[in-house]
Amino acid sequence: MRTVTVKPLEELEVGTFCKVTVDQKDILLVRLEDGVFATSDVCTHALVNLSGGWLEGNVICCPKHGGKFDARTGKALAFPAITGLKTYRTSVVDGQIVLEV
Numbered sequence: 666m667r668t669v670t671v672k673p674l675e676e677l678e679v680g681t682f683c684k685v686t687v688d689q690k691d692i693l694l695v696r697l698e699d700g701v702f703a704t705s706d707v708c709t710h711a712l713v714n715l716s717g718g719w720l721e722g723n724v725i726c727c728p729k730h731g732g733k734f735d736a737r738t739g740k741a742l743a744f745p746a747i748t749g750l751k752t753y754r755t756s757v758v759d760g761q762i763v764l765e766v
């Protein structure tokens with residue numbers, strides 16, 4: 666396990682997400698009112714990038730078939746997504762978002 670500084674917090678507004686790539690893995694950073702969360706950016710249903718989708722509150726919505734995931738836990742919330750997303754721990758250090766990978 667190591668930590669990687671990925672982005673200034675001020676570049677990710679509350680209620681938005683973005684993709685970062687670390688070690689050739691696409692990771693979705695989601696900023697909510699209560700912090701920054703990170704999941705795999707790849708939908709477990711058909712391997713589409715979730716960063717092409719949208720956010721409804723704390724729910725990540727897949728652009729391909731409408732699968733939904735909890736941004737905080739990665740849990741699959743709506744069919745056809747049934748397998749949850751891998752999640753990553755995050756922190757904010759000196760105004761920078763840090764990921765544990």
Ligand code: FES
Pocket residue numbers: 708709710711712713727728729730731732733744745746
């Ligand atoms: S690819 Fe995401 S729900 Fe099918």
